Amino acid sequence: MSAAPTWGLVVETTVGTGERKHTEAQVVGQVTGSRAEALAELERRVRSYSPTHPLSPRRRRLLRVGDGFLLVVDGALQSFVTRFTVAELLEDSAAPKAPEPVVEASPEPVAEASPPDRREPELDADGVPVRPAWLGRRDLP
Numbered sequence: 001m002s003a004a005p006t007w008g009l010v011v012e013t014t015v016g017t018g019e020r021k022h023t024e025a026q027v028v029g030q031v032t033g034s035r036a037e038a039l040a041e042l043e044r045r046v047r048s049y050s051p052t053h054p055l056s057p058r059r060r061r062l063l064r065v066g067d068g069f070l071l072v073v074d075g076a077l078q079s080f081v082t083r084f085t086v087a088e089l090l091e092d093s094a095a096p097k098a099p100e101p102v103v104e105a106s107p108e109p110v111a112e113a114s115p116p117d118r119r120e121p122e123l124d125a126d127g128v129p130v131r132p133a134w135l136g137r138r139d140l141p
Contacts (some may be wrong), residue, residue, distance in 0.1 A: 006089040007031045007038035010068075013051060023077075038086045042068055053080045059128040076138050099117065 009029040016022055028045065031038040046062065046069045063070040068085040119130040125135025 004033050005035075007033075007035065007046065008087050008089045009038065009042050010085040010087055011049075011082060012085070014080040017078070018052065035086060035088075039068070042084055042086050046071065049082065049084075051082050052108060054078065067097060 007030065008027045009031065010025060011022050011028050012025040014021060015024050030042070032040050049071065051071070051073055054073060054077075056076050057073045058076060059074040061072045061074075063072070067087070068083065071082040071084070072079050073082075122131065123131065124130055
């Protein structure tokens, strides 16, 4: 049984103006499940997205492409494009480590008034144990 894939929701947007105008990308979310589920979540985000440029938008066009959406916003002097893409996450160097599986230990039967190791204690000539019964017990603070 294979795990459901994880999809990154990527936004590439135009920032800056004039000669400093360039594109920046960031992963804005992740969806674990089918590609269709990831596209549905991406579309929900696209419809409420408001780019920072242009400052005075004149026209807004939302287009669907094979792997996501394009948002083209025309300003007074320039057009700005934002690309929304669904991409399968193959590797993430900063992903949290998966927790170790917890193995439930079955409770051991409690022995009545017997030392933890069931050997007969070694006694000195006076009959006093050479090694105290509490020494080495892990159940004591």
